[in-house]
Amino acid sequence: xxxxxxxxxxxxxxxxxxxxxxxxxxxxxxxxxxxxxxxxxxxxxxxxxxxxxxxxxxxxxxxxxxxxxxxxxxxxxxxxxxxxxxxxxxxxxxxxxxxxxxxxxxxxxxxxxxxxxxxxxxxxxxxxxxxxxxxxxxxxxxxxxxxxxxxxxxxxxxxxxxxxxxxxxxxxxxxxxxxxxxxxxxxxxxxxxxxxxxxxxxxxxxxxxxxxxxxxxxxxxxxxxxxxxxxxxxxxxxxxxxxxxxxxxxxxxxxxxxxxxxxxxxxxxxxxxxxxxxxxxxxxxxxxxxxxxxxxxxxxxxxxxxxxxxxxxxxxxxxxxxxxxxxxxxxxxxxxxxxxxxxxxxxxxxxxxxxxxxxxxxxxxxxxxxxxxxxxxxxxxxxxxxxxxxxxxxxxxxxxxxxxxxxxxxxxxxxxxxxxxxxxxxxxxxxxxxxxxxxxxxxxxxxxxxxxxxxxxxxxxxxxxxxxxxxxxxxxxxxxxxxxxxxxxxxxxxxxxxxxxxxxxxxxxxxxxxxxxxxxxxxxxxxxxxxxxxxxxxxxxxxxxxxxxxxxxxxxxxxxxxxxxxxxxxxxxxxxxxxxxxxxxxxxxxxxxxxxx
Amino acid sequence: xxxxxxxxxxxxxxxxxxxxxxxxxxxxxxxxxxxxxxxxxxxxxxxxxxxxxxxxxxxxxxxxxxxxxxxxxxxxxxxxxxxxxxxxxxxxxxxxxxxxxxxxxxxxxxxxxxxxxxxxxx
Ligand SMILES: Cc1cc2nc3c(=O)[nH]c(=O)nc-3n(C[C@H](O)[C@H](O)[C@H](O)COP(=O)(O)O)c2cc1C
Ligand code: FES
Numbered sequence: 001x002x003x004x005x006x007x008x009x010x011x012x013x014x015x016x017x018x019x020x021x022x023x024x025x026x027x028x029x030x031x032x033x034x035x036x037x038x039x040x041x042x043x044x045x046x047x048x049x050x051x052x053x054x055x056x057x058x059x060x061x062x063x064x065x066x067x068x069x070x071x072x073x074x075x076x077x078x079x080x081x082x083x084x085x086x087x088x089x090x091x092x093x094x095x096x097x098x099x100x101x102x103x104x105x106x107x108x109x110x111x112x113x114x115x116x117x118x119x120x121x122x123x124x125x126x127x128x129x130x131x132x133x134x135x136x137x138x139x140x141x142x143x144x145x146x147x148x149x150x151x152x153x154x155x156x157x158x159x160x161x162x163x164x165x166x167x168x169x170x171x172x173x174x175x176x177x178x179x180x181x182x183x184x185x186x187x188x189x190x191x192x193x194x195x196x197x198x199x200x201x202x203x204x205x206x207x208x209x210x211x212x213x214x215x216x217x218x219x220x221x222x223x224x225x226x227x228x229x230x231x232x233x234x235x236x237x238x239x240x241x242x243x244x245x246x247x248x249x250x251x252x253x254x255x256x257x258x259x260x261x262x263x264x265x266x267x268x269x270x271x272x273x274x275x276x277x278x279x280x281x282x283x284x285x286x287x288x289x290x291x292x293x294x295x296x297x298x299x300x301x302x303x304x305x306x307x308x309x310x311x312x313x314x315x316x317x318x319x320x321x322x323x324x325x326x327x328x329x330x331x332x333x334x335x336x337x338x339x340x341x342x343x344x345x346x347x348x349x350x351x352x353x354x355x356x357x358x359x360x361x362x363x364x365x366x367x368x369x370x371x372x373x374x375x376x377x378x379x380x381x382x383x384x385x386x387x388x389x390x391x392x393x394x395x396x397x398x399x400x401x402x403x404x405x406x407x408x409x410x411x412x413x414x415x416x417x418x419x420x421x422x423x424x425x426x427x428x429x430x431x432x433x434x435x436x437x438x439x440x441x442x443x444x445x446x447x448x449x450x451x452x453x454x455x456x457x458x459x460x461x462x463x464x465x466x467x468x469x470x471x472x473x474x475x476x477x478x479x480x481x482x483x484x485x486x487x488x489x490x491x492x493x494x495x496x497x498x499x500x501x502x503x504x505x506x507x508x509x510x511x512x513x514x515x516x517x518x519x520x521x522x523x524x525x526x527x528x529x530x531x532x533x534x535x536x537x538x539x540x541x542x543x544x545x546x547x548x549x550x551x552x553x554x555x556x557x558x559x560x561x562x563x564x565x566x567x568x569x570x571x572x573x574x575x576x577x578x579x580x581x582x583x584x585x586x587x588x589x590x591x592x593x594x595x596x597x
Numbered sequence: 598x599x600x601x602x603x604x605x606x607x608x609x610x611x612x613x614x615x616x617x618x619x620x621x622x623x624x625x626x627x628x629x630x631x632x633x634x635x636x637x638x639x640x641x642x643x644x645x646x647x648x649x650x651x652x653x654x655x656x657x658x659x660x661x662x663x664x665x666x667x668x669x670x671x672x673x674x675x676x677x678x679x680x681x682x683x684x685x686x687x688x689x690x691x692x693x694x695x696x697x698x699x700x701x702x703x704x705x706x707x708x709x710x711x712x713x714x715x716x717x718x719x
Binding site: 003004005006007009040042061062063064082083084085086087088125126132133135136137138140141144148256257258259265266 | 598599600601602603606609610612613614615616617619620622626629630631632633635636644645648651652657660661662663664665
């Protein structure tokens with residue numbers, strides 16, 4: 001086997017693949033052969049690095065040089081300059097800003113400096129399609145330890161000591177959940193991995209499945225051993241084809257090595273894993289609806305109790321955990337629960353992965369210790385707000401979560417503090433908003449989502465969210481009344497308290513928090529018929545300033561509804577009755593003669 | 598092959614660790630000048646000799662890096678050795694014949710090869 005002096009890691013996560021990383025990878029191999037370097041340099045496809053924004057990402061080891069936005073035409077340069085002549089290709093390095101120096105090494109990026117990667121430990125570092133690379137990083141050591149040296153109770157105690165809480169949104173202590181399921185007596189039990197990931201904009205779970213599928217398989221096997229299950233399901237939405245493909249490969253490889261299947265590692269513990277593809281309904285992420293869906297029923301929630309630990313899949317005791325929860329299990333077993341519990345805050349231990357999106361400079365995937373402040377995430381890791389605009393709000397927890405304001409920037413990120421502020425930890429969606437975001441519009445956006453995704457089984461959720469949405473739509477059109485606000489609040493509380501499942505119980509959160517922290521914006525829409533952020537189409541106008549107009553006609557040429565008129569002699573005017581407020585004219589005007597008000 | 602014991606897993610881990618060793622940090626580094634000047638003076642052959650010597654001796658925890666011209670072209674091929682916690686040692690006018698000596702003396706036994714030494718930096 002040849003010793004490769006250098007490894008070139010090409011990101012094969014969904015983000016980078018969309019940016020053309022597969023062509024980059026193929027071109028890389030060709031160029032290496034051309035230069036006769038293919039025996040010295042190995043090309044490895046990895047999972048997501050979390051910096052999809054800057055993709056396609058290429059990292060060259062042993063130097064650890066981090067190249068961004070690598071296009072197929074750049075490959076030749078990397079091969080000839082870096083790999084052949086040892087010269088770093090400056091123009092492909094990441095530059096945090098114009099004035100700052102470019103960053104050469106992975107570890108020097110501010111984006112990574114504050115991260116603590118446990119669940120993401122292998123993402124972007126190993127080839128997910130190669131089980132040996134996982135094993136090289138202590139993979140399946142935890143399973144071996146559990147099978148050869150520990151009892152199921154030892155495992156559960158270790159999980160309890162770790163303080164790990166469910167990362168799917170609920171935050172229930174994982175060790176306790178396992179214990180309930182273990183104590184349930186039955187001839188058959190199931191462990192399930194929830195990979196439905198329905199929050200709009202979230203991609204934590206997808207990245208783990210794509211970048212390190214074995215970490216989930218190993219965690220599930222350990223859980224199955226502890227609880228006495230012999231069969232497992234991974235419920236993954238069909239919109240994640242790459243994750244499903246990598247999972248299938250990983251399962252086949254683990255079976256070949258005897259790490260899954262019958263008599264694992266020569267013991268009498270047997271465990272097999274199936275993949276169930278879901279159609280991508282948000283409600284199917286709710287545990288009881290998910291189980292119904294696996295059984296072939298309609299994905300609708302069932303009342304609890306009975307809890308899955310007693311009567312779950314096919315009425316057998318079952319345990320369901322989120323992808324990220326499962327990925328944390330092996331490191332806890334190897335390093336001990338106390339090690340995990342040494343990170344984080346008093347009641348929220350360890351780390352959490354967030355999908356940082358919206359108006360921040362560095363969007364992407366970050367894994368941070370619990371207790372970090374929202375300010376640190378946005379301004380240190382995220383690099384601040386795009387174009388250095390003012391920060392307005394952070395929406396945390398997806399459609400079930402809430403909006404936090406500037407006053408909350410120093411709130412530590414842990415389950416209790418976020419709940420106290422009216423938001424939730426949720427599964428890790430974190431959307432940053434700047435001064436140009438209208439909070440009523442944001443509430444409307446999330447409610448549109450939950451209203452559409454409501455399964456319709458219970459009345460409060462089905463009808464309540466609909467009425468709330470209609471009210472919000474009225475307000476954003478400038479037709480709301482002050483009574484609407486009271487009604488909205490009343491409805492929100494009613495839906496929250498009387499819905500059957502978590503979808504309805506949390507759907508009003510975005511409305512309630514925006515009402516609480518941004519009530520003045522609602523009032524402006526109602527009383528003054530204006531949208532302070534100038535985002536709601538019905539309440540804004542595009543106007544040509546005749547003094548600045550140079551009569552070039554570009555606006556009229558680009559207007560999709562031809563509602564702008566004028567000629568070389570007369571300044572252009574917008575016919576407000578026909579204008580659809582698309583904003584194209586404002587963008588194309590070279591003289592900034594068009595304004596929004 | 599089925600893994601049935603800890604020993605089996607350990608073996609796979611050992612060979613897999615070798616495969617990925619180029620990606621791990623905190624080990625001995627050999628840095629070779631691969632600028633145009635270095636290549637003209639035979640640095641590629643030196644690099645290949647280093648790789649061959651390392652694999653002959655089964656030395657896995659050594660990273661081999663390239664670097665550009667550092668302005669001492671008359672001393673090329675240049676080869677630096679950095680052992681963890683020790684100063685950076687620079688050798689000049691390195692030939693393919695010197696490589697086994699540098700590897701066995703310096704990398705394995707920690708003794709600097711004085712007759713090729715041209716610099717030391719902390
Ligand atoms: C409407 C709704 C959607 C949910 N979607 C997800 C999801 O996509 N992924 C997930 O892991 N949990 C989701 N959950 C939470 C699950 O019901 C369940 O609590 C979780 O899978 C348990 O795993 P954990 O303890 O590891 O977090 C959802 C809950 C509700 C009410
Ligand atoms: S997909 Fe490449 S960094 Fe995320």
